[in-house]
Amino acid sequence: MKNESEEKKETPWDCFSFPCGDSCCQHGADVFAHERDLLIAAGKATAADFLQPKTDETGTTMYRTRVGTRGCVFLLDERGCRLHLAGHKPSVCREWPRTFQEAKRAASDNYLPCFPHRYNQKPNHKSKSR
Numbered sequence: 001m002k003n004e005s006e007e008k009k010e011t012p013w014d015c016f017s018f019p020c021g022d023s024c025c026q027h028g029a030d031v032f033a034h035e036r037d038l039l040i041a042a043g044k045a046t047a048a049d050f051l052q053p054k055t056d057e058t059g060t061t062m063y064r065t066r067v068g069t070r071g072c073v074f075l076l077d078e079r080g081c082r083l084h085l086a087g088h089k090p091s092v093c094r095e096w097p098r099t100f101q102e103a104k105r106a107a108s109d110n111y112l113p114c115f116p117h118r119y120n121q122k123p124n125h126k127s128k129s130r
Contacts, residue, residue, distance in 0.1 A: 026071035030062040031090045
């Protein structure tokens, strides 16, 4: 059972309606190996769209998407993602942030500008040292 202080109710959300400029995609996305393979097989991506694989301590292999001028290489020039529009949205893009705590951490790092709107509260931004 989730603790109320750890999990907050998320407002139903549509990323395209928020004017953030896709900031959550600025560092690319970690894609499971099987998703990468499916994207390449469907002609939606090439191997060059991904960095070298990394395997975590549980043995899960992930590929980070390369980053272009706006962030993830799959972002369109103006707004949105070409994978999402083609119906090939990777699982991390559907699920992130997975928990309220993960969202709160990202917002405190100025990484999730939609946080106050999605969770109806203000983030505690980390102060920048000078």
